[in-house]
Amino acid sequence: MSRSYQSWGNYPKARNQRVIPVHWRDAPPDLQAVDGSVLAYGYGRSYGDSCLNENGTLLDITPLNRYIAFDAERGLIRCESGVLFADLLQYIVPRGWFLPTTPGTKYVSVGGAIANDVHGKNHHVAGTFGRHVTRFELLRSDGSRLICSPTENAELFRATIGGLGLTGLILWAEFRLRRIPGPYIAQQKIRFGNIDEFFAISDDSDKDYEYTVAWVDCVSGGNKLGRGIFIRGNNAWHARLPNKSAAPKTLLTAPFDLPSFALNLHTVRAFNEVYYRALLSKVQRKIVPYDPFFYPLDMINEWNRFYGKAGFLQYQFVVPYARDRSAIKEILRQISASGVVSFLAVLKVFGDVESPGMLSFPRPGVTLALDFPYRGAPTLRLLDRLDQIVRECGGALYPAKDARMSPQMFEASFPNWRAFSQYVDPKFSSSFWRRVTGQAASGK
């Protein structure tokens, strides 16, 4: 089981990284003795270069996967930072608890969820993951170990949540879980013919549905522009069906890197047409296990390999919702007209629950996540054009998914990054951080 220590998008590829595994929270490596800069690395599910440290050292936290305490009355769990969400779910779901919020893959670490202040389908009610973190222990490169919470080292607490691993190494964390009646979700899928219909359904759903998200067809233009399928759900009350387990099943593994022409305008258009039409009625109701509901892509191991060796770029932005919806429309028009295909497009309206981190991405507005096979300059040019639209609307890009935004775009997305940077540990850095702050390799 060799590990590649690259990112999920396979672009860019980091060279010359050394790896130090961290096995014990009470016997961490001496970071001062490491040459160059360091950065925590978990399961490598960040898409771009925020989890990479070219010409530096990665601290592999996956051996830090122990539980420390679980208060089954209050649903409060304390565990080491390398605990995998997938393992945690296997432990908590049978006990009647669930993650407070979860990203679209369960193959992320607790530390990574904090460092990226991840969000999920219940953002409009629960906010980001960081909102549910009660405290954690942070190892700084000077060897100090600090307990951080909303009341203790509060500034460092807010800097570390969403802080992209730059403030130090999270050794363990404590966070609140959510009570669930069982492992099933009462799901509804609703077809919408265009973007206005999406907003109407979304407005209508936020009050009554815990989880909302939509898939959008980004290939069709004209009057089909922005058509898609809205997915909403609640935890099903009549869960715990006997003899039926919600145990995750992996359907298949991508056997090898597909040749880069496999995903093209025609195959994606055909897929979109089939996927859209497969929903025969306007509304489909179903009780489904939590796994396919929250983690549909985890059913295919290493799905990133469908994009071939060249890799792919994710592009996720948020634009303020209040002003108007023209930004989303304009971006969809641009993508559809460009002929560049996005295989996956996911749309969601964020709620106004405040994100706790200084550098947290989620904010009130509408967010769209797209992915594009990397085809060199034309792909980058399209994304630069999209940047402009996002910027003009006062929007922001998501660092966890970024591999190419300019320092200007970063500044526009996170105007307070200079205030944040005073909490960055001098020994910690990442390929992403050096790129968006325009630094050369550092970490003396």
Added chain:
Amino acid sequence: MKVMIIGATSAIAHEVSRCFAADNAALFLVARNAEKLAAAADDLNVLGAAKVETYVADLADLNTHAALIEAARQTLGGIDAVLIAHGALGDQKTAQQSVSATLELFHINATSYISLITLLANHFEAQRQGCLAVIGSVAGERGRGSNYIYGAAKGAVALFMGGVRNRLAKVGVSVLTVKPGFVDTPMTAHMKKNALFAKPAQVGKRIYAAMLKGEDILYVPSFWMLIMLIIRNIPERIFKRLNL
């Protein structure tokens, strides 16, 4: 289930302990480092162990062995199964330059095992049931220039275990020799990882199943059985020329 894990902070041993904990076993953990032992115990408590007791001991000191086994028997109220998993890979190149370093490595990987196995074999023989499992290694099957001190120790333990198995089979006690291949643990942290490396969790689950089933010899992952069949059958006059 009352289970004693010796060398409980080893990554493989901990994964086996996790399986026992999930099945509500009472556990008695022995290791050298108190902080690491506490971290392992916390994890097993959360996972559902009926009880977790820890015992700090330097296993190289043979005088501690009888006392720690007695402590386990007292606190658990008996011992149903034992896994011995401590050890040190050592550095062959440095150790081979010195008799004392060579024997020290042999001592922790072989002599200390022989001491513990002897005491535990007597316990199980009197009890007439249970499981004694020991972590050996595929390295113990053939002497290789790069790793023969560790290999010879593991080979000695495997041979010793064969005898104990033969003796205890008469009273229905199962005696398991585990032969892991490469596993991604702190012991192999310095090695470059390739496709042959297994994850400790996968190895731990397999050992747990073998202990419950009462297996004799376990290659894990199982493809090592085939690899070792080939390696054992390479004639010595060819084998001695290989860089292994």
